Amino acid sequence: MPNYRLTLSYEGTRYRGWQKQGNTGNTLQEKLENTLSRLLGEIVEIAGCGRTDAGVHARRQVCSFRTNQTLDCTETLRRLRDVLPEDIGALSLEEAAPRFHARLSCTGKTYCYRIRTVETPDVFSRRFVLPCPGKLDTAAMRQAAEALCGKRDFSAFCSLKNRKKSAVRELREIRFEETPEELRLYFTGDGFLYNMVRILTGTLLEVGLGQRAPESMEAILASLDRAKAGPTAPALGLTLWEVYYDG
Amino acid sequence: MPNYRLTLSYEGTRYRGWQKQGNTGNTLQEKLENTLSRLLGEIVEIAGCGRTDAGVHARRQVCSFRTNQTLDCTETLRRLRDVLPEDIGALSLEEAAPRFHARLSCTGKTYCYRIRTVETPDVFSRRFVLPCPGKLDTAAMRQAAEALCGKRDFSAFCSLKNRKKSAVRELREIRFEETPEELRLYFTGDGFLYNMVRILTGTLLEVGLGQRAPESMEAILASLDRAKAGPTAPALGLTLWEVYYDG
Numbered sequence: 402m403p404n405y406r407l408t409l410s411y412e413g414t415r416y417r418g419w420q421k422q423g424n425t426g427n428t429l430q431e432k433l434e435n436t437l438s439r440l441l442g443e444i445v446e447i448a449g450c451g452r453t454d455a456g457v458h459a460r461r462q463v464c465s466f467r468t469n470q471t472l473d474c475t476e477t478l479r480r481l482r483d484v485l486p487e488d489i490g491a492l493s494l495e496e497a498a499p500r501f502h503a504r505l506s507c508t509g510k511t512y513c514y515r516i517r518t519v520e521t522p523d524v525f526s527r528r529f530v531l532p533c534p535g536k537l538d539t540a541a542m543r544q545a546a547e548a549l550c551g552k553r554d555f556s557a558f559c560s561l562k563n564r565k566k567s568a569v570r571e572l573r574e575i576r577f578e579e580t581p582e583e584l585r586l587y588f589t590g591d592g593f594l595y596n597m598v599r600i601l602t603g604t605l606l607e608v609g610l611g612q613r614a615p616e617s618m619e620a621i622l623a624s625l626d627r628a629k630a631g632p633t634a635p636a637l638g639l640t641l642w643e644v645y646y647d648g
Numbered sequence: 649m650p651n652y653r654l655t656l657s658y659e660g661t662r663y664r665g666w667q668k669q670g671n672t673g674n675t676l677q678e679k680l681e682n683t684l685s686r687l688l689g690e691i692v693e694i695a696g697c698g699r700t701d702a703g704v705h706a707r708r709q710v711c712s713f714r715t716n717q718t719l720d721c722t723e724t725l726r727r728l729r730d731v732l733p734e735d736i737g738a739l740s741l742e743e744a745a746p747r748f749h750a751r752l753s754c755t756g757k758t759y760c761y762r763i764r765t766v767e768t769p770d771v772f773s774r775r776f777v778l779p780c781p782g783k784l785d786t787a788a789m790r791q792a793a794e795a796l797c798g799k800r801d802f803s804a805f806c807s808l809k810n811r812k813k814s815a816v817r818e819l820r821e822i823r824f825e826e827t828p829e830e831l832r833l834y835f836t837g838d839g840f841l842y843n844m845v846r847i848l849t850g851t852l853l854e855v856g857l858g859q860r861a862p863e864s865m866e867a868i869l870a871s872l873d874r875a876k877a878g879p880t881a882p883a884l885g886l887t888l889w890e891v892y893y894d895g
Contacts, residue, residue: 412771460772482769490769522729522737524659525705525776 402467405474406497407447409433409462412488413636414528418455419462429453429489433464436484440477443469450503450644451510454596456636458529460513461492463644465503472496509573509645511589512598515638516606519582530583531638537584537609539577545608546575546586548618549601556625558601559594560633568594568625575601587642596633604631649714652721653744654694656680656709659735660883661775665702666709676700676736680711683731687724690716697750697891698757701843703883705776707760708739710891712750719743756820756892758836759845762885763853766829777830778885784831784856786824792855793822793833795865796848803872805848806841807880815841815872822848834889843880851878 417426421434430447437445450463478494485491500506515530517523518537523530549572556568576587586605588598604621607613613631621629664673668681677694684692697710725741732738747753762777764770765784770777796819803815818838825832833852835845851868854860860878868876 410769410771458772487769487774488771490771492768521739522657522734524657524735524737525707527734529772 402469403471404465404467404497404499404501405472405494406501406503407464407466407494408492409459409464410490410492411459411462412528413453413456413458415488416455418457419449419451419453432486432489436481437466440480440484441468441470441472448503448505450507451593451641453641454599454636454639457639457641459641461643462641463503463507463646465497465501465506506646507592507644508647509589509591510593510641511587511643511645512593513640513642514586514588514598514602514634515640516584516586516602517582518584521582523582528637529640531635533606535610537606538611539579539584539609541611541615542605542609543577545605545613545615545618546577548615549622550575553622554625555594555597555622557621557627557630558597558604559627560596560600561594570594570597572601575605598639599634599636600627600630600632602634602638606634607631649716650718651712651714651744651746651748652719652741653748653750654711654713654741655739656706656711657737657739658706658709659775660700660703660705662735663702665704666696666698666700679733679736683728684713687727687731688715688717688719695750695752697754698840698888700888701846701883701886704886704888706888708890709888710750710754710893712744712748712753753893754839754891755894756836756838757840757888758834758890758892759840760887760889761833761835761845761849761881762887763831763833763849764829765831768829770829775884776887778882780853782857784853785858786826786831786856788858788862789852789856790824792852792860792862792865793824795862796869797822800869801872802841802844802869804868804874804877805844805851806874807843807847808841817841817844819848822852846881846883846886847874847877847879849881849885853881854878 417428419429421428421430434447445466447464447466474494481491517530517532520534552571554569570592572590574589578585608615663676666676668675668677681694692713694711694713721741728738764777764779767781799818801815802817821836823834855862
């Protein structure tokens, strides 16, 4: 069966996240599977690289799917753009290597969390940026971020207990980008646990607000206890920014 | 009566433009007058600097209004932010000189028209940018833009005939900003006629698409005939970018 790689972006505001939940929810995976199945006249199952939560956006999300037919990628992409809602953008479609799988072949991801640090509202980015007006101690936040990077057990930064599966992930970098109005945190790693970026952000924000010492990160990690970390930051500020594959 | 200057931004998508039309429409002026009147317990009339069309946005719009009471600007701004819908942002509020009037005191404005020149959709800017995929001849567009600048009678670039009032405006500059995905046209002038920026843009786009010669601008201006210019570009790509006052 021919194998395809579809790259998307979407605004997550009105969806219940990426992953389908029976046939009940308005999820991105269902929306795409239904759209592609209708378009191609066969049942299509889609694997997504990142399972974004409800309300989380994607600047770049890669999916893979197999079909019984060989597709004209240019034509299929054009038709797909015609029928997808305006909050889902089909960026590219190409035939993939037979063993390519969007999630299993992925070697890393970058998420971006955007924080607006001034009182004045920005109507144009309001669906993508968390308002958090006030002075943040970014030096303390950088120190804490440094301590969180590496190959670690991130159980304390995961909303779901998964007793069987490993919670070890390699958090390669937390990059800071600051403008007078906005702070952006770019998290790059080999993979992320459920709500991990949002809990990391909530914890770093507490450090930035002086409510938590930057030296306390080691103890939180060592505890493996979700209750020791900060709150889960709201979904709207989070965007799946980039996904990586070998070659 | 104390006089105030209120600076706003808004996403125009769901409004029928700035200017109130009886009490029928969902206009920005009505929305603001009603909100401020309720907040202050007196009837407030607002003058806006630019009368943006239905669907046109404002990065910066200045208004003025008078009240029977002296306002605590910080507190009033905070309360205003609490009650305005999320697509209207109150940027600042300050007491103004007694004779200040948002429209009459204005010395110039800049509008920005955004054009997306690639096929790939961008879900994040979709409400603010006109999709116009394909190669635009920006050298020809610049030549045409040059010919349009100056103090001229812009009757050919106005949707409404106003026989009595002058259609002479000084178009000071049309600045081009190009990225691989987007072309932005910044129009700066002392004032703009009804639909003028959108007709200028529609005409320049025809030049960019090779459907109209850049040398034809003089003849269009001289004709004073709306039918000789290009189409009115859609509202969604247009944003009132900046407004200017002396001092």
